[in-house]
Amino acid sequence: MPKCIINGKEAEFKPGENIIEVAKRVGIYIPYYCYHPALSIVAQCRMCAVEIEKMPKLQTACSTPATEGMIIKTTTERVKKNQRAIMEFLLLNHPLDCPICDKSGECDLQDFSFQYGDSFMRSSEERRTYVDLDIGGVIKKNMNRCIHCTRCLRFAEGVAEIHEMVAVKRGNNIEISTIDDRPLETDYAGNYADICPTGSLSIKDFRFKKRVWYLKKTPTVCEGCSRGCNMEVHEERGTVYRCVPRVNLEINKYWLCDEGRFNFKYVNSENRLTEPSIKSAQKFDFCDWSTAIEKSREFFQGKKTTVLVGSDLTQEEIKLILDFIPKQISVLSFFHYGTPGVLFSKDDGPADRILKMKSKTSNLYGIEKLGLTGFEKYSPQTGAFLVFRGGRASVPDLGGIPTVGIGVFQKTIIENFKIILPGTTFVEKDGTIFNFEGVEQKFKRAILPPGQSKNLSEIFMLWAHLGAARRAA
Amino acid sequence: MLLKPKTSILQKIYLPDIIIGLWITIKNFFFGKKVTIQYPEERRNYSSRLRGMHYIKTINGVENCTACMLCPTVCPAECIHIVAGERPDKEKYPISFEVDVLRCCFCGMCEEACPKDAIKLSNIYEMSMLKRSVYEKDFLLEQRGHK
Numbered sequence: 001m002p003k004c005i006i007n008g009k010e011a012e013f014k015p016g017e018n019i020i021e022v023a024k025r026v027g028i029y030i031p032y033y034c035y036h037p038a039l040s041i042v043a044q045c046r047m048c049a050v051e052i053e054k055m056p057k058l059q060t061a062c063s064t065p066a067t068e069g070m071i072i073k074t075t076t077e078r079v080k081k082n083q084r085a086i087m088e089f090l091l092l093n094h095p096l097d098c099p100i101c102d103k104s105g106e107c108d109l110q111d112f113s114f115q116y117g118d119s120f121m122r123s124s125e126e127r128r129t130y131v132d133l134d135i136g137g138v139i140k141k142n143m144n145r146c147i148h149c150t151r152c153l154r155f156a157e158g159v160a161e162i163h164e165m166v167a168v169k170r171g172n173n174i175e176i177s178t179i180d181d182r183p184l185e186t187d188y189a190g191n192y193a194d195i196c197p198t199g200s201l202s203i204k205d206f207r208f209k210k211r212v213w214y215l216k217k218t219p220t221v222c223e224g225c226s227r228g229c230n231m232e233v234h235e236e237r238g239t240v241y242r243c244v245p246r247v248n249l250e251i252n253k254y255w256l257c258d259e260g261r262f263n264f265k266y267v268n269s270e271n272r273l274t275e276p277s278i279k280s281a282q283k284f285d286f287c288d289w290s291t292a293i294e295k296s297r298e299f300f301q302g303k304k305t306t307v308l309v310g311s312d313l314t315q316e317e318i319k320l321i322l323d324f325i326p327k328q329i330s331v332l333s334f335f336h337y338g339t340p341g342v343l344f345s346k347d348d349g350p351a352d353r354i355l356k357m358k359s360k361t362s363n364l365y366g367i368e369k370l371g372l373t374g375f376e377k378y379s380p381q382t383g384a385f386l387v388f389r390g391g392r393a394s395v396p397d398l399g400g401i402p403t404v405g406i407g408v409f410q411k412t413i414i415e416n417f418k419i420i421l422p423g424t425t426f427v428e429k430d431g432t433i434f435n436f437e438g439v440e441q442k443f444k445r446a447i448l449p450p451g452q453s454k455n456l457s458e459i460f461m462l463w464a465h466l467g468a469a470r471r472a473a
Numbered sequence: 474m475l476l477k478p479k480t481s482i483l484q485k486i487y488l489p490d491i492i493i494g495l496w497i498t499i500k501n502f503f504f505g506k507k508v509t510i511q512y513p514e515e516r517r518n519y520s521s522r523l524r525g526m527h528y529i530k531t532i533n534g535v536e537n538c539t540a541c542m543l544c545p546t547v548c549p550a551e552c553i554h555i556v557a558g559e560r561p562d563k564e565k566y567p568i569s570f571e572v573d574v575l576r577c578c579f580c581g582m583c584e585e586a587c588p589k590d591a592i593k594l595s596n597i598y599e600m601s602m603l604k605r606s607v608y609e610k611d612f613l614l615e616q617r618g619h620k
Contacts, residue, residue: 100541
């Protein structure tokens, strides 16, 4: 492999790689705004300019490919002077409203200003201001904070494949907006906020909810569809505030769709049942775990049961169900369910050209590996249903047959359920899932289950334990 | 084994020492400088840097605070709780701003961290209350102190 020398360090590279990437690999960070590894290169922020021997002027590291024997210096006085100048230039019109801005704490402009900029400002002129129009339900625009890196334009063009963001006017008066100020149409709008190096585009849903430095970040896998995008759950004290994409070049690259990004909403929703409940007359009564489990044991006695396993459960949970349930109740058959219209993995396929898949549950492929088939129709002998749900699978029509539910249920979808044993969502448990390419991915628990909710293994432990106590008595 | 201290004859009969001790007491009691003051009527002058009761500075009736959450971040006692919101005349403002005074250790770091010159510790030190209370936003917005 060819080699170049960066700050005296020898760095190997593949031909065609730019200096930023090569330097990153040997642990040298070159600051940049407009460059993004997944977007086209424009070299217009000039922040990444470095000194290269035998070149008279500073070169932008993002647009200069490394060549054999190149000697690059990133910390010389000339480079630092340039960085200081660029920072001063960008901050000329920046409102410096970090106390208000949601980006502060993870803002590139803030970090680089601290690291590479001056601590004072020479300018006393009035700052350029814009009037901001609403650009849809996901993104809040604040044009005053913009530094015109045009990452959003290039994201819309190159990744979201929709020409909706444009730069109007020129020079100092340039303004980023949507065409005719229409609302954003793409399903990937949340990524605008992620790639924006300032707080110019921010997520409306997260607006003023929490300062980012309070959030605890746990890597996890999205359960929104069978793609299995990697993401990070940001939570504080048991409340999930947002999800952001995590880089995985083989699956989701740098992106996350809005459906997956805002999927976490049901976790802390008031609509979620978090107490063991038994239906009496028309409403659900909360009770304690021992009563609920006694009742469900009684409920299944002498009934032929069809077990429906949501394809949003993890491999571990499904295996546990297959091993445990036949020993406890008389099972007619096991089925899996998840998305209406996607019964088997052969029905699944890409739902758009970027990330989304048709199967709206994450572990359809894993559940098929364990030998379950999709739920089409139930046998007429069925006397009861036992439904396992991870929070995302949509429960099929059960024809009014009495049902016991274990898992995460919203108060709105439990019409003919008799007993609900509250379980855990994907952020409250460890597990393994298989995505549509058969990639096995593990994820870790981020928060503790709310209320009385318990893990499936704990529920089964209670079930077995209470049974043993009764047999002994 | 007990060691008996060597004492002189004067100490052994106690009386001279008692007289000396009584004299010191009488001297301080009748002729000494008073240490206490008649508190509610008389007051001491404290330094203007005294850190007392909290307040949020307002300008023309609008609170300076933008709910940037730097004071709860820096607070070592974790006694400040803010909920941020939006209203037409101000992009970000505190919907609720609570100082749990019982937890507060009056270190003044909130004042130091505040980028908007909003939270202040006034000179008021008489903070006894009839019930355990949390300073809410309305209370904090009363302008007290001269800082």
